[in-house]
Amino acid sequence: MSQNMCMARTEVDTDSLTEVVEQLKTAGETNQDLAVDVSLIAAQVTALLSFDPTGEGLHAGAILTATGAKFFLLSQGHKTLSAKVETARNNYIDAERLATEILQGPEGYVPGLLYLAGKSVATGGVLGEKIADKVPFASIVSPLVARALFGMGYYADLKMNGESFARKRRDERMGELGMSASWRRDVGKHLKEFGVKTGVVRDLNDSSVRVEKLEGKKEYEDATQPMFAVPVTPYQWAHNLELVGKGEDAMDALDGGDGEIIEYDGLRVQVVRDGEGNTIAANVYVPGTDPDSPAYSGGINTWSTNVASINADNLDTLEESTAMMQLVDRALSDAGISSDVPVNLGGFSQGAATVSALSTNKEFVKKYKLNYLYMQGGPTGDMKVSPNIPTMIVADRNDPVPHLQGSSAYPDRGKNVRTIETNYDITPDGIEKFKERDVDHLEQNDEHIKLVTSMPVHGYDEYTTATEAIPQSHIPEQSLLDIRDRMASTENYEVSGSSFAPGTSQQDISLNRALGIGSGAYDVTEKILNNTASKGAKLPGLPEDYSSTEFYDKYVDPLGESPKAFLYTGVESPALAWVLNPSAQYSEPLQASSQAERFSTFTPALKPAL
């Protein structure tokens, strides 16, 4: 693989861009010298040949005068172009560094198809190549996928106001994999379906839902400022989301008590009452991705549910939406919020995607009276958002996440949507943090890193700081002011849930994981086998007109003997071997009927083996 990656330095060669910058500067200087020289000689020719009886000499002088002026304009143009290319080069270097930094972070969990598509995308370009130089193979694959597929190149080109080369390459490579144009257009929807098929995206398990009333001090123990009872400005929403997010992280540490092994993710509901005890509003806070939640854990706000979340907009029912959206519904329902009570939704990152999706879910908007939407740091650029509910979208200019999808300009959005771009880097905290991080980079990384001028921003606290620093952020939302004026008291509820039932065993989880991976692997295999482009392609060890059976025997069956082939998913369960080779002995029988049903939907290639 590393050989492939090193071969294909085809998309952006920042070293060559550096040479172009220098050459353009030199061209600009040469043209500037020529402007002076040609203007001088124009004067000499004009003076000498003014009595030339043919008039050619005077004409020559005029031409030279004009040419001198043109050289001057060219010199300015080349200097400007040089500066633009230099900016582009720095942006690409920035993106490469950002990608590398993220890839070196916590391992993501992205199964089969994402791996194939992402790897194909990444090997075509310098991003993949440079990343491969920096991180070992075993840890590159799964994180690389999500980032390369949705990300870093896209981010870089967006900064240049261009379309994503990563996205274009993704389309090309997926075409080579046999995905039709219409399939590629709906790639998000298919990836969501794939997440469901592989078992990393599951519905909310109703019996898992836990509701706990919070009493003041439990909001977040390190908080110096309590939650705003009714947030009316972006800063106040950002502050509340920060407390909720950090509170969720703190509660994560409590998961696993009493022998419980499933993962819970949660949200916060504020119920607002007037002096007579009537409920006058509900505020819901949906936090961002829980980075510690593994793919097959039951977590409903994980890395693996991201793709589903950003593709859950404009649906008819809550049943077909995500577990987190179902949890919002459950939380409001349990809090007794009726259809005439104003509901305000706030979300960060994946939580922003959840808010955006809820605002266009037909069942949800019919069931509740949405009053206000607040989204910060969300990858929501391609998502539909309500056309009439007052909406605030906040994105920091150095946050890559809002750029992971669509255009930051949100072209199709109505007048009900306001967007604010913050700049954490220029706040006192940002400057201080930048200094610390920059020093680290200078010490740890190669010379390109020294050129980096901004750092990625995607933290709760960074958004609180950034929104506090900009005057626009202090403009209060009138409908929220009205609620605040009537407010007499609030109650805060922590609501959490899982996609597994309480008491689910490790064996059941392992089985779900193995079945999901098996299903996904066969899905991909089928697609490759049905790919007309790949038919007839020369595959090592197979004849040109290989059959499905031959392909299976050569490339799929051996995987069952070597779970290492699925290292990218973190799988180490013997259940995988059982799925791929069911005739072998396996100590745990099938138990959960839903899993058996899932198994029965496997592709025909596997069914005969059962």
Added chain:
Amino acid sequence: MSVESVMGVAWSAGIGSGVSGPVSAEVWTLAQEVRIYSQSLAQNIEAFQAESEQVSAQLDAMYAVKWVSDAATQFRDSLDTSNEEQYDTQRSLADAAAKTRIGGEALAQELETLAANIASAGAAVDQGMRSLEGATDHLPDILTNPLVSSAQAHLESLIHSPLISSVQNTLTAGAR
């Protein structure tokens, strides 16, 4: 006093070929200098053209940079526009060099013609004086004779042509 003696005195006083000879030679030399100087200017212009061609070669090489995206397309579009302008300067300089050569040669020939005309005008004055042989040997009479005086006036108008002083000034300020 013989006519020859009178003419000797006249030449000494700047009449006839006494003045036209040196001036004609000087203008002839001036023509040669104009020819050389204009050639030199044209060569300089061609050297600038070569420099501009080198810039074009650099710009051409930049197209091959490994960079694919809309931003890269915008870059190449800018490069296209810029390089077309750069080629324009080369065409203009080539044109200007050719015109400088043509203009310089034409001016040199103009000066050579002037030099010849000055020599002829001086000879015409001399011829006028000779034609009065026997009629008078008195210098003032000779000089005021309409035949001589009009020829001398023509000679002086040629000698004081602004073309000569202008070219002399330019060469003094420029390449001499």
